[in-house]
Amino acid sequence: MTVTAKRIRTLTLRGRKWKVRWPVKLVNDSGKPLLGQCHHCCRTLFIAADQPNDELADTLIHEMLHGCFPRVREKRIASAAGEIFKALERLGLLRIPKGKT
Numbered sequence: 096m097t098v099t100a101k102r103i104r105t106l107t108l109r110g111r112k113w114k115v116r117w118p119v120k121l122v123n124d125s126g127k128p129l130l131g132q133c134h135h136c137c138r139t140l141f142i143a144a145d146q147p148n149d150e151l152a153d154t155l156i157h158e159m160l161h162g163c164f165p166r167v168r169e170k171r172i173a174s175a176a177g178e179i180f181k182a183l184e185r186l187g188l189l190r191i192p193k194g195k196t
């Protein structure tokens with residue numbers, strides 16, 4: 096069974112409304128593929144839609160943390176996002192089919 100993740104268009108981070116966009120492919124300025132990006136300037140999270148559901152959840156957590164804590168370095172964001180994802184998974188709250196969205 097494949098479940099398509101709901102493509103929410105907005106979410107709230109620290110009391111402020113953010114946009115969420117789901118491009119099929121996401122690349123940086125050098126053309127390197129990215130899973131997600133957080134743009135504080137326009138309060139928008141970009142989540143590459145072309146990734147398995149479990150990675151998509153991990154990416155969303157990661158980018159939400161960037162949105163909440165703009166001064167925290169990448170390594171700490173990545174570590175915290177991974178820990179949150181694993182905890183939600185252990186709690187059984189992320190029963191996500193491994194397939195693509």
Ligand SMILES: [Zn+2]
Pocket residue numbers: 157161169172173
């Ligand atoms: Zn990051």
